[in-house]
Amino acid sequence: MATARSEFRCLLGSEIICLASFDPHQTLLDFLRLEKGLTGTKEGCAEGDCGACTVLLGRLENSKIHYQPVNACIVPLGIIDSTQVLTVEHLADPEPHPVQQAMAQAHGSQCGFCTPGIVMSLAGLHYDCDAGHANPDHQTLSDTLAGNLCRCTGYGSIMSAAGTACVQPLPGQSRSLRSIAHRVLDEWDQDDTFLNMSGPLGSFAIPTDLETLWQTQRTYPDAQLIAGATDVGLWINKHHQRFESIINLSHVAELKRIEHTQNTLKIGATATVAQGLEQMTDLAPDLGPLLRRFGSAQVRAQATFGGNIANGSPIGDLAPVLIALGATLHLVSPDHQRSIALEDFFVDYGKQDLAPGEIVHTISIPDDAFTQLQCWKISKRFDQDISAVCGAFCLHVTGGTIISARVAFGGMASTPQRARHCEEALVGQNADCTSLEPAAAALKHDFAPITDMRASASYRTDVARGLLERCLRTLGGDPLELLYPVSKAPGLSAHD
Ligand SMILES: Cc1cc2nc3c(=O)[nH]c(=O)nc-3n(C[C@H](O)[C@H](O)[C@H](O)COP(=O)(O)OP(=O)(O)OC[C@H]3O[C@@H](n4cnc5c(N)ncnc54)[C@H](O)[C@@H]3O)c2cc1C
Ligand code: FES
Ligand code: FES
Structure with a gap:
């Protein structure tokens, strides 16, 4: 088991920073600007949307330094323990x-x-x-x-x-910063310690295995758990929430693994969306375009699968897709473990089937489902927006007939949910548009969506029907035009 280290450490460019204590709520952005005077990194929205605060985090992965952009405004300082941070000030030297x-x-x-x-x-x-x-x-x-x-x-x-x-x-400067990171981070990686800092403004711990996590939880039973903090960072910044202690799960080795064995893809709870994107895109071609629209590169580098599910959001993008794929959720606590179908985890708005002390450990997905998956995210803006409706379909077809159906939606109810009436109406029918009317009529019995800032109830109902049509047309060999156009012309994109 790793031993506790009370001092926070990171590399800021080539400078080693050590802190005996810090405010667990302080963001990386405030640390850079207010304490280190590195004002090249700007604050725009302070909620992860605009990218003005983007810095690079260098982490040691498979013995190499991997740099990823993150939004410093929603990264609690403690998260960057044992990493390297590069800001715009570190780039130009001398040219x-x-x-x-x-x-x-x-x-x-x-x-x-x-x-x-x-x-x-x-x-x-x-x-x-x-x-x-x-x-x-x-x-x-x-x-x-x-x-x-x-x-x-x-x-x-x-x-x-x-x-x-x-x-x-x-340039030489970039190479030199990378080799310094390699040397220092590798040294830190060998010392088998984990951060467990307790100061006047609260405590922050980053356990590295489950045993250490349970031990740390016994010391701080009311600690706020975080993984990527892309949700919790906003509670701190925007809602000014304060916690006596924070435990970061993202270094717990057992929760980080992604394994593909015995026809099952197992994704550890703290795998990031960026890592999942890499693994799952090959298995399910439709998933790549959807995951690439999950937040931004900065958000995907931090946001985790477990965090997206545990937060229970009715408009999270992963839940409908994973429910349609038939995913199983594995939950653990110090004294037991259990597995449930993902759809049963979402009990009601803001209420998940998660007992005190339990955490999400792994999500497992039968890999034969991937080839059947069709999914789409509909939002007001193409990039960097939360879904109004997210629809996912796994229809198993033999000889032109739908043999089994799993259909799930986000944005249509108070939780991500299966469309069971629609599924029943589809089974035994032709895998083409001739099945649309009865299935669409059944779909109306599945959901009574609400009107909110993202979409009206009637728009959501129409979109859900539209996605069902799109799915059936694709199966029937009469696909509609691509919903996510990929511009081939240099200089022209969804941004222009
Ligand atoms: C700018 C921006 C854009 C976004 N875009 C999208 C988007 O397009 N689609 C989308 O779905 N979401 C989006 N999000 C929301 C967010 O990024 C995701 O919900 C993310 O997956 C949350 O993961 P996290 O690790 O950051 O969670 P955290 O913020 O660390 O935690 C969220 C909650 O989950 C709990 N938790 C975390 N891990 C576990 C675990 N293993 N077991 C038990 N509880 C746990 C925490 O205690 C907390 O209550 C966006 C957020 C931002 C800021
Ligand atoms: S200030 Fe806008 S993303 Fe951080
Ligand atoms: S350079 Fe700042 S808005 Fe374009």
């Missing part, structure tokens, strides 16, 4: 970074408020391209920039700068 040069040459910067965040997102992509993990093609550039809002310059010039910069060699 401007290739991304900065390209942005200036292509006139990609005007107000300057959002530019540092854009530069950091692209500097992250530059590292990925250098490591051979990405190509700066149109889709990749578009996905990279989806979490950085610029309202003045237009994305054409930014995209053009990005394309130019990301094929340049990595």
Whole structure:
């Protein structure tokens, strides 16, 4: 078992930072700006939406440093323990970074408020391209920039700068920062300690295995659990919630695993959406486009599967898809473990079947379901928006007849739910549009959606029917036009 370490540590560029205590509610952004005077990182929305606060987090993964952009405004400082943080101040030394040069040459910067965040997102992509993990093609550039809002310059010039910069060699400064991170983070990784800091403003712990987690929970029985903190970060920032203690689950080894064995894909609760995206896109081609629209690259780097399910949101994107896939949820506490069908976890609005002391451990998915999956997210804005309706369909078809059906929706009820009347109406019918009317009539008995800021009840009802039609038409070989157009033209994207 790892031993407790009371001192927080991280690398800020090449500087080792050690703190005997800190406010567990302090954000990384406030730490950078207010305590370190690194004011290049800006605060725009303070809720993870605009990307002005984007910094790079370097983590050790499979003995290599992997940089990901995150929104510093919703990252509690404690989360970055034992990682490296790079801000815009770390890029230019002595020459401007290739991304900065390209942005200036292509006139990609005007107000300057959002530019540092854009530069950091692209500097992250530059590292990925250098490591051979990405190509700066149109889709990749578009996905990279989806979490950085610029309202003045237009994305054409930014995209053009990005394309130019990301094929340049990595500058010496970037290489040097990466090798420092490699040396220091590797050393820290070997020492087998975990952060357990207790100070006048509260405590913050990051257990590294389940045994240590239970022990830490016994010390802080009322601790707020977090994983990526993309939800809890907002409660702290926007609702000013305060907790005596916070326990971060994201380093617990047993919760991080993604395994594909015996026809089952098992996703650990703290696997991030970015990691799941990588694993699941190959298995289910429809899932890739949906997951790429989950938040932004910054959000996906932090947000976890377990957090998305445990928060019980009726408009979370993962639950409808996982319910349609027939996922099982595995829950653990210090003295027991149990498994339930995911749909049974969502009891009512804000009420989940989670006993005190229990946590989400793993989600398992039968992999034969993936090939049948069709799913769509409908939101007001294409990028970086929460669903108005999310529909997912797994219809098993033999000889043109629907043999079994699992249909689930988010945004149609107080919890993510299966459309059981619709499923019954589909089974035994033709896998084409001739089955639409009876199935759509049954669907009306499944849900009575509400009107809210995202959509009206009648819009939601119409969209659900539209997605059902889309699914049946696809099965019948008469597909509708793509719902998520992928622009092939350089410089033209959903941002323009
Ligand atoms: C800008 C922005 C965009 C977003 N876009 C989307 C989107 O497109 N689609 C979408 O679905 N969501 C979206 N979200 C919401 C959020 O990112 C997700 O719900 C995310 O998956 C939550 O995971 P987390 O690890 O960050 O949760 P946290 O904030 O760490 O935790 C959320 C809740 O889950 C609990 N919890 C976490 N892990 C566990 C566990 N293993 N066991 C028990 N309880 C646990 C915590 O105690 C807390 O109550 C967005 C959020 C932001 C800020
Ligand atoms: S300030 Fe807008 S995402 Fe952080
Ligand atoms: S550069 Fe700031 S809004 Fe475009």
